[in-house]
Amino acid sequence: MKQTSVTTNAPCWVELGTDDPPAARTFYTELFGWRPDGGVRPEAEGYTQMFLGDAPAAAVTPRYAPQQPTAWTVAFAVADAEVTAAKIKAAGGKVIKEPGDVLDHGRFSVAADPSGAVFILWQARRFKGAGVFNEPGSLGWVELATRDAADARAFYPQVFGWSVAPSEHYTQWGLDGRDFGGMLEMDDRYPPHVPPHWLPYFAVADADNTVSRAVAMGGEVLVPVVSMQGGRRIAVLRDPQGAAFGIYRDAAEG
Numbered sequence: 106m107k108q109t110s111v112t113t114n115a116p117c118w119v120e121l122g123t124d125d126p127p128a129a130r131t132f133y134t135e136l137f138g139w140r141p142d143g144g145v146r147p148e149a150e151g152y153t154q155m156f157l158g159d160a161p162a163a164a165v166t167p168r169y170a171p172q173q174p175t176a177w178t179v180a181f182a183v184a185d186a187e188v189t190a191a192k193i194k195a196a197g198g199k200v201i202k203e204p205g206d207v208l209d210h211g212r213f214s215v216a217a218d219p220s221g222a223v224f225i226l227w228q229a230r231r232f233k234g235a236g237v238f239n240e241p242g243s244l245g246w247v248e249l250a251t252r253d254a255a256d257a258r259a260f261y262p263q264v265f266g267w268s269v270a271p272s273e274h275y276t277q278w279g280l281d282g283r284d285f286g287g288m289l290e291m292d293d294r295y296p297p298h299v300p301p302h303w304l305p306y307f308a309v310a311d312a313d314n315t316v317s318r319a320v321a322m323g324g325e326v327l328v329p330v331v332s333m334q335g336g337r338r339i340a341v342l343r344d345p346q347g348a349a350f351g352i353y354r355d356a357a358e359g
Contacts, residue, residue, distance in 0.1 A: 107239045108285045114265040115280050116247045117182035117227055117234030119305045120164040123175050123346045126151060129165050132322055132344055136315065137242035137307060139163070160236030162243050175347040178215075179247045179303040180225035181265065182234060186212040189226050189264065193218075196263045197256070204228070218260050220251045222301040239308050246306035246353060247286040249278075253301075254290040304341070306351035312338040315352050319344075 111117045123129045130141050130153060139155040139162055151167040168175065183189040186204035193200055193216045201223065202215035210232035217223045227234060239245040251257050258276065261267050268279040276288040291301065309315040312330045320326060323345035330340040336356025343349050 107245070108283050109238055111182050111229070111234040112280060112283070113182050113184050114267070115182060115283070115285050116179055116244065116305075117229075118164070118180040118225070119235075119244055120166055120178050120180065120225070121176075121348055122166050122168045122173050122178065123348060124168055125346050126153065126165050126167055129344065129346055129348075130155070132324070132346075133163075133165070135322060136319055136324075137162075137309075139242065141165075157237055157240070157242045160243075161232075162235055162237060176302065177305050177348055177350055178223060178225055179305055180227045180234065183226050183228050186214050186226050186228040190214055190216065192264045196260045198260060198264070218249075218251070218301070219256050220253045220301040222249055222251060222257075222303055224303055241308050241310040243308055244305055245308040246351070248304045248306065248351065249286070249288040249301070250291050250295065250299075250304060251288065251301040252291045254288060257288055304349060304351055306339065306353050309352045309354050312340055312352055312354040316340050316342065 108115055121129055133139050133155060139157055142154040142156065153165050154161050155163045155165060190200045190204055197219040199217045200214060201217060204212050204214040207213045209230055211230040212228040214226040215223065216226060235244055237243040249257060258269050262269060270277040277284045278286040316326060316330055319342050325343040327343055327349060328341035330338055332338050337353055339351060339353040341349060341351045
C-alpha cells in the first residue's frame with residue numbers, strides 16, 4: 106500500500122534550500138506543475154510553499170546558513186518533537202536544532218542520523234504537511250543513501266518504529282503496512298565528498314518526458330531512466346542550482 110496522507114513517523118514534507126529561490130520556483134513550477142503561494146509574509150523569511158492544485162506539495166527556501174547545502178530535506182511527522190529528539194540522541198544521532206515553534210504552524214527540529222544524514226522533525230499544529238502524496242507532481246518515496254546500512258537499520262526503527270524489509274541490494278522502510286521509502290548503501294559510484302543524505306522522489310506521469318524537460322531547462326541527469334522490478338521507472342536528476350532529486354512512474358500509471 107502507498108502512503109496517501111500525513112502519517113505520524115512517516116514522511117510528511119520536503120523543503121528545498123537554495124541560493125536562488127526564484128529560479129528554483131520557476132524550474133519546479135514548469136517541471137511538476139506547481140504554483141507558489143502568492144502571499145507575501147515578511148516573517149516567513151523567504152520561505153515559499155509550492156502547491157499542486159489546491160494542496161501544499163513542498164517548499165522552496167533560501168539557504169539560512171553558510172554550511173547548509175543546496176539540497177532537498179525530508180521531514181518526518183512526529184507526535185512530540187521533544188520526545189523524538191531524545192530518542193535520536195539515545196540512538197546515537199544528533200539534534201542539530203532543538204525543537205522550536207514555527208509561528209502557529211507547528212514545532213520544528215533538525216536532526217541527523219549516526220552517519221550524518223540530515224532530516225527534519227515536524228510536530229504539526231495548524232499546518233499538517235503535504236496535502237497530496239503519490240500523485241504526479243507530488244512526493245511519493247524517500248531514499249536514504251548511507252555508508253553504514255547496519256547502523257541505519259538499527260537507528261530508524263528505534264526512533265520512528267519503522268519496519269525493515271532488507272534484500273540483497275535494497276532495504277525498504279515501512280509503517281503500518283505501507284512502504285514509503287528505502288535505503289541504498291553508498292559504494293564507489295558515490296564520490297567521497299558526497300555525504301550520506303535523504304533523497305525525495307516525486308511521482309510523474311512520464312519519466313522519460315520529465316527527464317527531457319528537466320534537461321531542457323538546465324537540469325542534469327545523475328541516473329538515467331531505468332526500469333525496476335515490477336515495472337517502476339525511476340531517474341535521479343539535479344536541478345540547475347545543484348539540488349538532487351528523484352522521479353518515478355509506477356507501472357500501473359501507464
